[in-house]
Amino acid sequence: MKPEIRRIIATLDAELERHHRAFFTPYEAAKLLARHGLTTVTPSDHGWTVRNLIKLGHLPHAYQLAGPHSHWVIPHSAARRFLDKPEADYGHAASGVKRRTKKRRK
Numbered sequence: 544m545k546p547e548i549r550r551i552i553a554t555l556d557a558e559l560e561r562h563h564r565a566f567f568t569p570y571e572a573a574k575l576l577a578r579h580g581l582t583t584v585t586p587s588d589h590g591w592t593v594r595n596l597i598k599l600g601h602l603p604h605a606y607q608l609a610g611p612h613s614h615w616v617i618p619h620s621a622a623r624r625f626l627d628k629p630e631a632d633y634g635h636a637a638s639g640v641k642r643r644t645k646k647r648r649k
Contacts, residue, residue, distance in 0.1 A: 548601045552620050554579050559619050566616040569593035
């Protein structure tokens with residue numbers, strides 16, 4: 544892992560702990576990283592710099608709340624280390640929606 548990416552992850556982890564937060568959105572993370580001088584953010588960015596880091600695999604602990612096509616969140620890098628599967632794999636279960644099952648005929 545590149546040293547810049549390690550610094551970004553360490554900065555996000557430290558800020559999560561300092562603010563007692565469970566996660567940041569990409570937009571919040573982009574603004575925070577710009578304040579620390581680690582990225583540049585324009586007003587029209589809307590967190591795309593951080594989303595691109597996530598999609599390139601540089602923030603492997605980031606996940607989508609309710610599976611594909613949902614909001615990205617960036618938790619502490621150690622937060623999901625102990626889970627068997629990332630929450631994004633659960634799809635319907637992570638969003639709180641119960642899956643419909645067909646009733647079997649006897």
